[in-house]
Amino acid sequence: MLRASLRQVSAALKEGRVTPTELCQRCLALIRSTKFLNAYITVAEETALKQAEEAEERYKRGQPLSILDGIPIAVKDNFNTAGIETTCASNMLKGYISPYNATVVQKLLDQGAVLLGKTNLDEFAMGSGSTDGVFGPVRNPWSYSRQYKEKSVPKSHSEDKEFNWVITGGSSGGSAAAVSSFTCFAALGSDTGGSTRNPAAHCGVVGLKPTYGLISRHGLIPLVNSMDVPGILTRSVDDAAVLLGSLAGHDPKDSTTVQDNFKPFELPNLTDVSKLSIGIPKEYNAPGLSSEILALWSKAADLFKNAGAKVVEVSLPHTHYSIVCYHVLCTAEVASNMARFDGLEYGHRSDAKESTESMYAATRREGFNDVVRGRILSGNYFLLKQNYEKYFVKAQKVRRLIANDFVKVFRSGVDILLTPTTLSDAAPYMEFIQEDNRTRSAQDDILTQAANMAGLPAINVPTALSERGLPVGLQFIGRSFQEKQLLTVAKWFEKQVQFPMIQLEEVKRHDNDVFHHQKSASFS
Amino acid sequence: MLLTLLWRATFPSMQVTVSQRIHNLLCHLLSPWVPVVGLEIHAQISSNSKLFSGSQVQFAAPPNSLVSFFDASLPGTLPVLNRRCVEAAVMTGLALKCSINKKSLFDRKHYFYADLPAGYQITQQRVPIAVNGSLSYSLCMDSKMSQMVTKIVRIKQIQLEQDSGKSLHDDTRSQTLVDLNRAGVGLMEVVMEPDMCCGEEAAAAVRELQLILQTLGSSQAVMAEGQLRVDANVSVHRPGEPYGVRTEVKNINSLRFLAKAVDYEIRRQIEELENGGTILNETRAFDSRLGCTVPMRDKEGKQDYRFMPEPNLPPLILYDAKSLPANMNHQQVINIDWIHERLPDLPSVKREKLVEQYGILPEHSFTLLNEDGLAEFFESVVKQTQMKPKKVIGWILNDLLSYLKQYSLTVKESPVSSFLLADLLNLLEKKEISSTAAKQVLAELWKGEGKTPLEIVKEQKLELLQDQKELEQICQAVIDERENEVMAIKAGNRKVLNKLIGLVQRKTQGRSNPVLVKQLLEKKLSE
Incomplete structure (x- = not known):
C-alpha cells in the first residue's frame, strides 16, 4: 500500500480499502524504522493522527475534501507550519514555532492532507547535498536498496558498511528521501537553483519546479526571493499534476504570484509525439557530465526521435555564465534576507551582553553555519556601493541574457527542452564532503539553475539506474506557465522508461500489501 | 502689533x-x-x-x-x-x-x-x-x-x-x-x-x-x-x-x-x-x-x-486615462487622472477665494487657513450674519483668536460657536448694542454657560437706549452740568464734544449709540 502512487492510494481511501488513520499509522511506523535516513527533522505524530481521524470522519460521511483528503504528506522544514517547529536546519531557528502556515501548507491542510512532519535540508536550503544542516546529513534510501547493495563493491572489507551510503542531493534531500522511502505520498520542497530536481534525480522520484509566480511563496523562508519556487516531489508525474493543481494560483499574500486563474488539469495519455519539437541544448553537455548520463540523455533523445518527434540541437549560449551570475544574485539576496535574524524578535539569541552590536554578532555567529555566513559576507560585498554596478547590476544583465536564451529557443519552435538533471548519480557521503559546499553547489546546480534564472517550469523524471544501481533522472524544461504541456510530455516519457521501484527491506516489512509488482529496469 | x-x-x-x-x-x-x-x-x-x-x-x-x-x-x-x-x-x-x-x-x-x-x-x-x-x-x-x-x-x-x-x-x-x-x-x-x-x-x-x-x-x-x-x-x-x-x-x-x-x-x-x-x-x-x-x-x-x-514587490504601475487598460479591474489599478480631478482646493486657492469672495486682506486669508477650522468658522459666521465680512474678520482675528490663544484652544474647542458669534454680531449690526457692549457679551459667552447673546444683553442691561426722549434728557443733563465744556465747544473747541459724549456713555453705562449721542449733543449745543 505504501508503495502506491498518490492517485492509487486516494482511490483506495475512497473505496474504503484503507482508512486514513491506518495509512497514517503505517507511514509513521515506517518513518520510525527508517529513522537512520534522517529524512525528517520533526515528526508531528500527534497532529498527523488527529488530522487522519478527521479525514476518516469525512470519508465515513462520504464527504472527502479532495483527492488529497487523508493522504500523508511531508513538508520541507523551510516552510512555516503553525504549531510545528520550523527550523531551516539551523541553530538560528531551532525550537522556533511559527504562528502561521505557509500558503502552500494551508492549502494542503484545507484539502485534507495529513502533515506527517518536516523534512531535513541543508541549512536555510543552501547546499546541494542535504549534508549541511544542523541535524546532520540525509541518507539516500537507495543506499539501502537491494539494487545498490548488489552492484556496489565495498571498497574494503574491513571498512564499515556505513561508508558506502550515498547522499540525497539537495537541498530538499529530506523530502526526496521521504517520498523515495515511501514514508509519505508527496512532499513539498523548494527550488532556487535546483533544490527540488537535484535530490529528486538522486532519489529516483519526480521533482517539479513550477513556473515562478504560479505557486505562492508566502511562508516559504526565502533563499533567493526572485528565484525561489515551492517544489513538488512525488512518485509519478500524474501525482505531481495533482499537487500542482491543489497548490497553484494567485495568493493575495504574495504579490509576485500571477493574477490569472489557474485551472487544475488531468494529464492526457499522449499517444502521438510526432507534433512535438524537443530541444537538446548543447551547452548542457557540461564539463563533468558522466558518460553514463550522457549516453542516457542521447538514448532519451532517440526515444523521442523514434516515436516521431522532432529532436533538434539548440544553443543556450549564456548557460556558462549562470554559475557565477547565480552566485552574485543568490548571495546578495541571502545577505539581505538573513539580516532579520538578529536575535531580537525570534530565534536564537546569544548571551553576549556588552552591547546590541556584540549581541547581534554573537547571535549570528552562533546561529549560522559557515556556508550561510560565507554567503552573507560575499553578498554584502557585492552590494557595497562601489561594487553594486560591477557585480549586482552586471549579474542581473547576465540573468536577462540567460532568460532571453530560452525565449529565443522557444520562439524558434521548440516545445520542450530535454537535459540531464545531474552530472552523475549520487556520490557517497564520504566522497561528497571532500569538497566545500560552494564548489559542490556550483558543480551540481549547473544543469538546473538556468531554469530558475528564467523562471521556467522544469521537472526531473527518474529515468534509469546507473551502473552502481543508483537512480539517474533527466530534466524537461518547458515554456512559462505551460505546465500542462511539460507534464504531459514528462508523463509520456515516464511511461516509456518504466523506472524501477526501489527495493527496500524496511518497506517490505511494513507493507505486505503490494499493489503490483513492477518490472525491474527496462531502460538502462 | x-x-x-x-x-x-x-x-x-x-x-x-x-x-x-x-x-x-x-x-x-x-x-x-x-x-x-x-x-x-x-x-x-x-x-x-x-x-x-x-x-x-x-x-x-x-x-x-x-x-x-x-x-x-x-x-x-x-x-x-x-x-x-x-x-x-x-x-x-x-x-x-x-x-x-x-x-x-x-x-x-x-x-x-x-x-x-x-x-x-x-x-x-x-x-x-x-x-x-x-x-x-x-x-x-x-x-x-x-x-x-x-x-x-x-x-x-x-x-x-x-x-x-x-x-x-x-x-x-x-x-x-x-x-x-x-x-x-x-x-x-x-x-x-x-x-x-x-x-x-x-x-x-x-x-x-x-x-x-x-x-x-x-x-x-x-x-x-x-x-x-x-x-x-x-x-x-x-x-x-x-x-x-x-x-x-x-x-x-x-x-x-x-x-x-x-x-x-x-x-x-x-x-x-x-x-x-x-x-x-x-x-x-x-x-x-x-x-x-x-x-x-x-x-x-x-x-x-x-x-x-526589493524582489518581493513587482514594479508599481500607475495609469492615466490614456493608458488605462480597458478590461482591467478598477480595484486593481490607480488612475492618476481620476485622483487629479478629485483633488480638493489647495490652501493657496482657498486663500485666493477668501480674498475674492469676502474682500478681506490677503494676510487675513493666511491667518484664516493657518488655524485649523478657522476659515470654515469665519465663513459660517458670515453666512449667519448681516455684518460685512470685512468687519466680521476683525472679530474673528482680533477677538476670537486672542481668546483661543490665551486659553490654548483649537477652533473646534471654542466655547463660542459660529452661531453664537453670528448672533452677537447681528445684535451689533442691528445697533441693539454698542461694540463695547458686544465685547462684554463675548467675554460672557466665552464662559460657555449656555446663555445666548440676547440673554446676556438682557441680564446685564447692555442694550442700547432706544428711547430717544430719555437719551435727550440725559444729554441735556450733561450739558447743564458742564457749563465750562459747553463754553469751550461754543468757542470752537470741537474736541471737547468727545468728552461730553463720553460722559453720556458713562451715564448710560455704555448703552447709548455714540453716533446718535453726538448728533443729539450737537443739535442741543447749536440751539
Whole structure:
C-alpha cells in the first residue's frame, strides 16, 4: 500500500480499502524504522493522527475534501507550519514555532492532507547535498536498496558498511528521501537553483519546479526571493499534476504570484509525439557530465526521435555564465534576507551582553553555519556601493541574457527542452564532503539553475539506474506557465522508461500489501 | 502689533520677535556668506493600515499591540502594498506639481537597528513615485502686512517608504525596549531642493506643506505626534563659489525649533569658517533646551546601505486615462487622472477665494487657513450674519483668536460657536448694542454657560437706549452740568464734544449709540 502512487492510494481511501488513520499509522511506523535516513527533522505524530481521524470522519460521511483528503504528506522544514517547529536546519531557528502556515501548507491542510512532519535540508536550503544542516546529513534510501547493495563493491572489507551510503542531493534531500522511502505520498520542497530536481534525480522520484509566480511563496523562508519556487516531489508525474493543481494560483499574500486563474488539469495519455519539437541544448553537455548520463540523455533523445518527434540541437549560449551570475544574485539576496535574524524578535539569541552590536554578532555567529555566513559576507560585498554596478547590476544583465536564451529557443519552435538533471548519480557521503559546499553547489546546480534564472517550469523524471544501481533522472524544461504541456510530455516519457521501484527491506516489512509488482529496469 | 499677530498665527507655537527676525534678515544681507538650506521631510501617511501589512495605524496605542507577522519580520512573510498609501502619495505629488512616475520601484536599504526588525527598510531609492515638483509659500518681509513675498522651493522627489519602530533606551537598567507599533507605517519622504536660505523660509515652506497635506488628508502632519519629521541640510558658501560642505540637522520637532535650528546652524558654520575652521559632513542633533546643534554619534553617515531591489514587490504601475487598460479591474489599478480631478482646493486657492469672495486682506486669508477650522468658522459666521465680512474678520482675528490663544484652544474647542458669534454680531449690526457692549457679551459667552447673546444683553442691561426722549434728557443733563465744556465747544473747541459724549456713555453705562449721542449733543449745543 505504501508503495502506491498518490492517485492509487486516494482511490483506495475512497473505496474504503484503507482508512486514513491506518495509512497514517503505517507511514509513521515506517518513518520510525527508517529513522537512520534522517529524512525528517520533526515528526508531528500527534497532529498527523488527529488530522487522519478527521479525514476518516469525512470519508465515513462520504464527504472527502479532495483527492488529497487523508493522504500523508511531508513538508520541507523551510516552510512555516503553525504549531510545528520550523527550523531551516539551523541553530538560528531551532525550537522556533511559527504562528502561521505557509500558503502552500494551508492549502494542503484545507484539502485534507495529513502533515506527517518536516523534512531535513541543508541549512536555510543552501547546499546541494542535504549534508549541511544542523541535524546532520540525509541518507539516500537507495543506499539501502537491494539494487545498490548488489552492484556496489565495498571498497574494503574491513571498512564499515556505513561508508558506502550515498547522499540525497539537495537541498530538499529530506523530502526526496521521504517520498523515495515511501514514508509519505508527496512532499513539498523548494527550488532556487535546483533544490527540488537535484535530490529528486538522486532519489529516483519526480521533482517539479513550477513556473515562478504560479505557486505562492508566502511562508516559504526565502533563499533567493526572485528565484525561489515551492517544489513538488512525488512518485509519478500524474501525482505531481495533482499537487500542482491543489497548490497553484494567485495568493493575495504574495504579490509576485500571477493574477490569472489557474485551472487544475488531468494529464492526457499522449499517444502521438510526432507534433512535438524537443530541444537538446548543447551547452548542457557540461564539463563533468558522466558518460553514463550522457549516453542516457542521447538514448532519451532517440526515444523521442523514434516515436516521431522532432529532436533538434539548440544553443543556450549564456548557460556558462549562470554559475557565477547565480552566485552574485543568490548571495546578495541571502545577505539581505538573513539580516532579520538578529536575535531580537525570534530565534536564537546569544548571551553576549556588552552591547546590541556584540549581541547581534554573537547571535549570528552562533546561529549560522559557515556556508550561510560565507554567503552573507560575499553578498554584502557585492552590494557595497562601489561594487553594486560591477557585480549586482552586471549579474542581473547576465540573468536577462540567460532568460532571453530560452525565449529565443522557444520562439524558434521548440516545445520542450530535454537535459540531464545531474552530472552523475549520487556520490557517497564520504566522497561528497571532500569538497566545500560552494564548489559542490556550483558543480551540481549547473544543469538546473538556468531554469530558475528564467523562471521556467522544469521537472526531473527518474529515468534509469546507473551502473552502481543508483537512480539517474533527466530534466524537461518547458515554456512559462505551460505546465500542462511539460507534464504531459514528462508523463509520456515516464511511461516509456518504466523506472524501477526501489527495493527496500524496511518497506517490505511494513507493507505486505503490494499493489503490483513492477518490472525491474527496462531502460538502462 | 498686527505683524506679531500674523506671525504667531502662522507658526502657532513660535515666538520669534519682529526685531530678531529683521536682524536675521539684515545679517544675511550684509554677510559675505550665502546660506543654503534643503529639507528632507517624512510625512506619515494617514491610512487605516500600514504600508505593506494589514496592521492598524494608530498613535499612542499600547506598545506592540499593532504588529503583524510581517511587521515583526517573521521569516517567510511578504510585503503587500497598501493601495491607500499609493493614492496618498499620488495626491501629494499632484498637489506639489510633481510628475508622477507611471512605473516606480521599491528597494531595500540595509542597516542593523533594534527598531528595524527586517534589517532593511523598504523604500524607493532608484525610481520614486513622484519627481520634479514645486511648492510656493509666502512669508512677510517687514512689519507692514502688505510686504508679503511668495517664494518657491523645488521638490526633488516624493518616495514611499516604511517607518521604523521605536527604541526606548533604559539607561539605568542598560536595556533597550522596542515598540513595533510604528514599524511599517507608510511614509512619504518629500525631498526639497536647497532653495531656502534661512530658518524662517524653511519653517514657512514646511508650514505650507503641512497645510497641503492636511487639506489633502494624505497626512495628519502633526509634528508633535511625529507625523511630520523634518531634517535640514545646511551649508554656507561665499557668493559665486560652489556650495559648502553641508551638515544634516535632525531631531527637530516643531516649526519654531526648525527655524531656530537652521539659523543656529548657519551662524555656527559661518563662525567656524570665519575662525579658519572647516565644516564636517556630519549629522547634528538640535538640542531644544540649549537652542543649539550638537554632533550626533554618527554611525549612519558613514554607512553603506547596500541598496538592493526589493524582489518581493513587482514594479508599481500607475495609469492615466490614456493608458488605462480597458478590461482591467478598477480595484486593481490607480488612475492618476481620476485622483487629479478629485483633488480638493489647495490652501493657496482657498486663500485666493477668501480674498475674492469676502474682500478681506490677503494676510487675513493666511491667518484664516493657518488655524485649523478657522476659515470654515469665519465663513459660517458670515453666512449667519448681516455684518460685512470685512468687519466680521476683525472679530474673528482680533477677538476670537486672542481668546483661543490665551486659553490654548483649537477652533473646534471654542466655547463660542459660529452661531453664537453670528448672533452677537447681528445684535451689533442691528445697533441693539454698542461694540463695547458686544465685547462684554463675548467675554460672557466665552464662559460657555449656555446663555445666548440676547440673554446676556438682557441680564446685564447692555442694550442700547432706544428711547430717544430719555437719551435727550440725559444729554441735556450733561450739558447743564458742564457749563465750562459747553463754553469751550461754543468757542470752537470741537474736541471737547468727545468728552461730553463720553460722559453720556458713562451715564448710560455704555448703552447709548455714540453716533446718535453726538448728533443729539450737537443739535442741543447749536440751539
